[in-house]
Amino acid sequence: MKVAYVFSSTNSQKILNNMILPQLEKDTHGAEVAGMFFFMDNTFFLLDGTEMGDRLQQLQEKTGMLLMACDQCAIERGIENSLIPGARIGCFPQLYSALGGAGVDQVITL
Template sequence: MKVAYVFATNMASSFKLATMILPQLEQGIHGAKVVGMMFFDDNIFCLRVGDPVGERLARIAKEQGILLMVCDQCAVRRGLAEGTFDQCGTGSVKAKGMVGGVVCGCFPQLYAALSEAMPDQVITL
């Protein structure tokens, strides 16, 4: 089964991702193929360069071909993207100060990226 995760609730990345999902991915025991992860609100902070969770996740994402996308508007609002609010949703906002492989986008970019590896389940945490 292929899954995509949406980290939308408080502490989803620092608790559920960091202490459950990521260790399972690292150990090869997660049980599903993860094809993408979308981060909203303060959950994007774990993807900053130098953050231990983000660095580990970037390594696993590269090895396993997992999409790492942050909400472009959330990233602009937090100073972690180059672009303006007017550009949000167009695919032209670029991540900055984030671990390798992270892209910014909104739902149109998420749908396009996941269409290449369509998940069977989308799980919002």
């Protein structure tokens, strides 16, 4: 099964940091993650030079998963040019285009 995650809630850091990332790092997640999309303050997860950013970058390099920050959210926070290598910014049209051929079975919003 292929999934994509949308991180929009204030609880996203705990879920991503303590559950999803450790499972992905240990190859025990149970689903292939095609991509992750980050909203609001969750765009800071993709900030270069942070522990979370480094972990996400390593997974992206290993799996090729899409990592995308909401463009307006990143711009409002002044981080659009400070994201980890490989991360993109965009809106739903870019997300749909990037994941269109990935064969995503389920989109999970956290």
